[in-house]
Amino acid sequence: MKYSAPTHTAYTFIMHPWEMDPPQQITFFAALLGDIQTDIADDNDNSTLPKVFALGQNYPNPFNPTTTIQYTLPHKANVKLTVYNILGQKVTTLVNTEQSAGEYSVKWDGALAASGMYFYKLNTGETSISKKMILLK
Numbered sequence: 001m002k003y004s005a006p007t008h009t010a011y012t013f014i015m016h017p018w019e020m021d022p023p024q025q026i027t028f029f030a031a032l033l034g035d036i037q038t039d040i041a042d043d044n045d046n047s048t049l050p051k052v053f054a055l056g057q058n059y060p061n062p063f064n065p066t067t068t069i070q071y072t073l074p075h076k077a078n079v080k081l082t083v084y085n086i087l088g089q090k091v092t093t094l095v096n097t098e099q100s101a102g103e104y105s106v107k108w109d110g111a112l113a114a115s116g117m118y119f120y121k122l123n124t125g126e127t128s129i130s131k132k133m134i135l136l137k
Helices: 022-033
Strands: 066-073 077-085 090-099 102-109 116-123 128-135
Touching: 066 077, 077 102, 090 102
Parallel strands: none
Antiparallel strands: 066 102, 077 090, 077 116, 116 128
16 A cells, blocks of 8 residues: 555644643643642642541550550641640640641650559640540550
């Protein structure tokens, strides 16, 4: 079979992406790349953010000498996470800062503390939650 060239000539105007305005660039790259899913959440998409304040049980529990405490914030808040002994005396403050909505994890090293029961308290100004933990040496 013999190849024959087309009898008409077609001219195509090519515009480079850097010559396009932003909406044209978005359309160009969307068509070029197709559907791509990313791990970046839209600022208006709150589906991945926690819905309530929550303080998880520390783990491991009982522990020696370190434990992990997790908590969630549904919106920006001033957070204070404090550890108290069985007498209600403050042992240490693990967190005392403003934090954005999300999930957080804090480690406490009780190497210098005595064996026994301790309480940890999450305070955000509008919510206060406490849980107990046991340090066994």
